[in-house]
Amino acid sequence: MPELPEVETTRRGLLPHVEGKLIKAAVVRSRALRLPVPRNLARTLAGSTVRNIGRRGKYLLFDCGHGTLIIHLGMSGRLWLVNATVQPQRHDHFDLVMASGKIMRLRDPRRFGLIVWQRGDALAHPLLRDIGPEPLEADFDGAWLYRNTRKRSGAIKNVLMDSHLVAGIGNIYANETLFSAGIHPGTQAQRIGLARYQVLADEIRATLTRAIAAGGSSLRDYVGSDGQAGNFQKNFKVYDRAGAACFRCAAPLRMLRQGQRSTFYCARCQK
DNA sequence: CGCCAGGCCTGCACGC
DNA sequence: TGCGTGCAGGCCTGGC
Structure with missing residues (x-):
């Protein structure tokens, strides 16, 4: 589930229940994530207060003052809030128990x-150090891409999916924003000019902003109850629509493999 | 059964 | 030589 808009939606949903709140305990049920969960993490966290929740790309940063809890949701991760009476199920690897x-x-x-702990400056962590600009911040624009x-x-x-160039653009939004910008996904990056990169940067900003706003509408369900996305609207223009009609020109959309990922595009609208 | 899935790090080969 | 770059592999489980 988690592309950048879902991660941001999660962050905003957690904020009122976690930010400024005291951590009573933490429970690690499985340490075997992409990186091993630190052994003494529960002891490190107990008694700390979460000062704020930040985000860098798709990494969530729980600033605890003496260090930062860094959580990434990978492909299938989900963070949500439950009451103490809700029993953990299979694949529930970690709890942060608030006072x-x-x-x-x-x-x-x-x-x-993954779940890691970083003392001091969270952004100095090797996983975060070399990440490119946030697509919704001012230092990201077409000139940067160019x-x-x-x-x-x-x-x-x-x-586009290289996080060292720009943070947090995954497969779905790479597909969607290239369609919106009218750029063929196979075009060599160095052959795209400044003007087209400006269009692309604008589309990235607009698309992510809209998706975050849409995520916000299903936020209460997502974070508050069972963690299911519910009737979360996926009005993608090209993603997962191979063979279906392009919304702009009605030509059938195409699919190809790039890297080991699926690409969806319109051969007529994207040059 | 095989194949696919929203991520992303690592290691290797290559070219400048 | 030392880089930046491109690409394949791998980590896992679940659904079709």
Whole structure:
């Protein structure tokens, strides 16, 4: 589930129940995530107060003052709030038990997510240190994309998903924003000019902003009760729509493999 | 059964 | 030589 908008939606949903709140305890049920969960994490967290929840790309940053709890949801991870009476199920690897009685619970069937602890500056962590600008911050724009792709011979679709160029663009939003910008996913990144990168950067900003706003509408269900996305609207224009009619020109959308990921596009609208 | 899935790090080969 | 870059592999489980 988690693309950047879902991670941001999760962050906002957790905020009122976690930020400024005292941690009573933490429970680690499985240490075997993409990286091993630190052994003494429960002891480190107990008695701390979460000062705020930040986000860098798709990493959530729980600032505890003396260090930061960094959580990534991987492919299948989900964080939500439960009451103490809700029994953990299979794949519920981690609980943050707040003094209020609320529990922030991590469920991650595929275990591609991770939980690490960083003392001091969280952004100095090796996982975060070299990540590119946030797509919704002011330092990200078409000029940045243009400047940093002059030697990139790879396909723009793959280059866009490189978190060192720009943070948090996954497979879905790479597909969606290239369609919106009218750029063929196979185009070599270095052959795209400044003007087209400006269109692309604007589309990235607009698409993510809209998706976060839409995520917000299903937020209460998502974070508050059973963690299910419910009737979360997936009005993707191209993603997972191979063979279906392009919303813009009605031509059938196509699919191809780039890297080991599926790409969806319109051969008529994207050049 | 085989194949696919919203991520992303690592290691290797290659070219400048 | 030392990089930046491109690409495949791998971590897991579940659903079709």
